[in-house]
Amino acid sequence: MSARERVLARVRTALEERTRVPHPGPFRGTRPEPPPADPLEGFSTLFLDAGGEVVRVADEAAATAWARAFAAGFGSVAVGATVPPSLAPASRPSAPPETAELGVSMALGAVAETGSLLLHSADGRRTQLLPPTHLVVVHASSIHPTLVGALSSLRSSLPAALGLHSGPSKSADIGQVLLRGVHGPGRVVALIIEA
Amino acid sequence: MSAHHPRGYKAASARAVLERQDMRASVTAATRNFDGNRATAWREIDADTWRDWARDVKRHALTHLGRYLEEAEARLQANGVRVHWAENAAEVHDILGRLLTRHGVRRIVKAKSMLTEELEVNRYLEGRGAQVRETDLGEYIIQLLGQPPSHIIAPAIHIGLEDCRRLFTERFGTSPDASPEALAAAARAALRADFLSADLGISGANFLAADTGTLALIENEGNIRLSTSAPRVHVALVGIEKVVPRLEDLSGFLQLTSRSATGQVIGNYVSLIHGPRRQGDPDGPEALHVVFVDNGRTRLLSDDVAWETLRCVRCGACANICPVYRQTGGHSYGFTYSGPIGAILAPGLLGLKEAMPLPFASTLCGACADVCPVRIPIPELILYWRERAVEAGLVPVAERLGMRAYATAAEHAGAFASAGALLRWVPWEAGGRALPVLGGWAGQRTPPRLSPRSFRSLWEEGIR
Helix, strand or coil: CCHHHHHHHHHHHHHCCCCCCCCCCCCCCCCCCCCCCCHHHHHHHHHHHCCCEEEEECCHHHHHHHHHHHHCCCCCEEECCCCCHHHCCCCCCECCCCCCCEEEEECCEEECCCCEEEEEHHHCHHHHHCCCEEEEEEEHHHEECCHHHHHHHHHHHCCCEEEEECCCCEECCCCCCCEECCCCCCEEEEEEECC | CCCCCHHHHHHHHHHHHHHCHHHHHHHHHHHHHHHHHHHHHHHCCCHHHHHHHHHHHHHHHHHCHHHHHHHHHHHHHHCCCEEEEECCHHHHHHHHHHHHHHCCCCEEEECCCHHHHHCCHHHHHHHCCCEEEECCHHHHHHHHHCCCCCCCCCCCCCCCHHHHHHHHHHHHCCCCCCCHHHHHHHHHHHHHHHHHHCCEEEECCCEEECCCCEEEEEECCCHHHHHCCCCCEEEEEEEHHHEECCCCHHHHHHHHHHHHHCCCCCCCEEEEECCCCCCCCCCCCCEEEEEEECCCHHHHHCCCCHHHHHHCCCCCHHHHHCHHHHHHCCHHHCCCCCHHHHHHHHHHHHCHHHHCCHHHCCCCCCHHHHHCCCCCCHHHHHHHHHHHHHHCCCCCHHHHHHHHHHHHHHHCHHHHHHHHHHHHCCCHHHHHHHCCCCHHHHHCCCCCCCCCCCHHHHHHHCCC
């Protein structure tokens, strides 16, 4: 018998007399006070609370202009594979994520309930993690009110790895002092396109 | 750390309390902070409803465990993941050994994983000549110090800033009064090189969703995201109790675990991993292996009472609120998992005899049950293991005789009254130390000042 069969056999034996418990149904995430009705507001509040930055622009043209100006403050930029060429800050020298000062990613969407950006592995995980500053472009229309809703809608197209980024990298492991930018980026900016 | 085994608990905890004022200060401050943040985060949600839901999903998953493990396995395989099964640490080591050879692995980065601590994976891998680097900052610190973790989510909770400064001065030549930021920068630079040169990343998993084969990992630093994506091979070790039925179930567990562990709405980084790098992906591991690990979990599952322990999501909330843990820290327990959950996981995973006396490492105050996000009845399970220990003759003879004598006295009013009267005549100040059984106890305490008359006699006269 393989380890697999032995483990499964022991599980079966262990549960022989055990009363089966039904699944309680979907998670509802109930709260005493309802969260903001507008997902954009909800996301922004939590993302700011967690130490992230939020920039809201009217449309893609404004986003491109803002991203260009922002990138001008950095020596080199790594751009994620799913960032539309129109949004890539082409004026800066591009660099691999290992050495770039700024990483730019396109988010699949965001979650208002948790203040999380949803990042696809096809965009490049190194770009999402290695540069000290991370600029993430997200469309306001892709902000899901709840995490359960976001997961359901992604179910049929799950990437190799889906990253939920909810603020800058943090650690309190050195003498319980809260620090930013320990392994991942210490600065994260969500650039939200409202139109 | 000479005796990192539960049997050293009494001496180790006494030493911690008497001699490690610095460690206690560090642990107490950090745990109070964690617990305060948890309480705040729980007030923002209907915590009772969330906890009932989480308890019931786990109960459902555990009572259908075989079905969900098989479903998860099939789904993972369909996602391009190689699935392995291991009954114990030795089998996990064998699997890892074969993977080192197959993938030509020399350098390994590790994401924080309590299961790998339980299985002593690092010792095995280093014995095989591989370089193993812990990448969670806290794990990295204790790896440099050669210590085991002392808390489920904050492994270096017992290390103060000054100790970190000394360690980093020795290791990296940072200034003896370096800021925490400068220390972190030194560790970041060293570990960045490790991430980018590693052949293999090893992680655990917080949850595994059966219907999509999703490995879910929660963290704050980004080291887990990097460990699972930068090296060309990723191996995830998953305790069989980690499986939950559906992808959507993760939404409740990710949030409730984060709120209970650190008071965050959700961990800073959550990785939901479905397979190796796909065509067109710029990066990510070429191969992904998942190892389903039993290591005592099916034995615990077969216990009609203690199986509830398997619901644990490893948030550490019970340790943070525990008055015993706050004083002794985690190393005293001599077991991978410390605090109240450690006191009931140890007998389940190691067997009761090996776990003694951890079920006694509690005041039974009940605070742990108040904060457990999956409502594990920890104090009741502590009592359960104590009863089993007495039945099995695992408690000291003197204690058993003492308890038997007490039981006899308590059942007979006359005997109880005379025993009380007798105790009133014990010369505690002078003779406490000389008493059998109670000597050691009395020797370290201010002797009690007893009322000259018993409660019973006062009661009979009518208390005014």
